[in-house]
Amino acid sequence: MKAISYRSYGGPEVLEYGEVRDPKVGPDSVLVKVRAAAVNPVDWKCRDGHLDGILDPVFPVIPGWDVSGVVVQPGAAAPEFAVGDEVIGYVREDFLSRGTFAEYVAAPVRTLARKPRNLTFEEAAGLPLAGLTAYQVITRALEVTEGDVVLVHAAAGGVGSIAVQLARHAGARVIGTASERNHDFLRELGAEPVTYGDGLVERVRGLAPEGVDAAFDTVGGDTLKASAELLAPGGRLASIADGGVIGLGGHYCFVRPVAADLQRLSELAEQDVVTVHVDETFPLERAADAHRLSAEGRARGKIVVTVEWAD
Structure with missing residues (x-):
């Protein structure tokens, strides 16, 4: 072949x-x-x-x-x-x-x-990979529920865009970081876009003065540190990019090929929940x-x- x-x-x-x-x-x-x-x-x-x-x-x-x-x-x-x-x-x-x-x-x-x-x-x-990553982080590591304020980094990417949709489906308010050229795309997904880079913490604080209930880091480094700083009391933190999240009290997540999770994603796609x-x-x-x-x-x-x- x-x-x-x-x-x-x-x-x-x-x-x-x-x-x-x-x-x-x-x-x-x-x-x-x-x-x-x-x-x-x-x-x-x-x-x-x-x-x-x-x-x-x-x-x-x-x-x-x-x-x-x-x-x-x-x-x-x-x-x-x-x-x-x-x-x-x-x-x-x-x-x-x-x-x-x-x-x-x-x-x-x-x-x-x-x-x-x-x-x-x-x-x-x-x-599969992007969807399973987003699904396992949003539903298990972060346990996003209705009324949560969720911060998703690189929200226009493969993992981030599906995480936004899953969090919105759970009834959360979603703030997503992305370059300005992707802001309209994030709005279509139901997220409130913010530009990443210098001043990120202040920009997110402007949208969520009391902090976020959950943060999904897909970048690591300074982005992970900013995510921890933005958490409200009792907030949850997960990263797929930086093992240092464990020292911050969060979860480091590496996606697993779970057939039942993938079948659930397929069903959500057929219901137009996930695109x-x-x-x-x-x-x-x-x-x-x-x-x-x-x-x-x-x-x-x-x-x-x-x-x-x-x-």
Whole structure:
């Protein structure tokens, strides 16, 4: 099959497009014909070697954890899905090798859910990692409820935009940080936008003088410190970017591939509670360009790689 792979750590130039061996389908997996795979910052961080301390690479590595596609072969012990089922997945294992930037991926059923019927394959591919991250932080780590004032950083990004929607669905008031060019987008999602950078604390205080009940940090460093400063008494803090949040009394969160959570997100998408904004798409052979754009950190919503099929 055709796939993107890399044989050593490095920049986007190490990504190669070409033939690799077809994946084997284990008993607890299904073979998915890939229609689209979203790009996430973790993809190029893995490629750069930044996660080498926790994930062993088995070269050549096919990058990518997000996928949408169609089941073409269930495993011997995988009755959950049948041939022809449209699925989405956060196909993560505890090592780097068999990713989703390929024509096919053998995906463990624990990583999959049914694709939302109202989303395109490109939109659906952007839901798993970002959606699961937002869902697990908003509903579990921060336990956002009706009447909360919630601060979401990088609120126009893939994770942030879904976090805004989930918090609003829970009945919270949401303040979101973003560049000015994304303020109208945040208003459409139901958030009150503020510009990040110098003076952030004062700008948020102007909207929430008594502080925020929950803060979701996606940046780390000074942004995490500002988030802690902005908490109201008893406020909750979570970060996906900076382990220093634990010393501030908050939660450090690393997303897990939980099938039940992903299925719930699919249901919320079908109810129009959650939408996925696709900023730009690239054909599979241009995955390196998709990585470059993601690393710039300016995308609104998701960047997606597509696989073209004759059908």
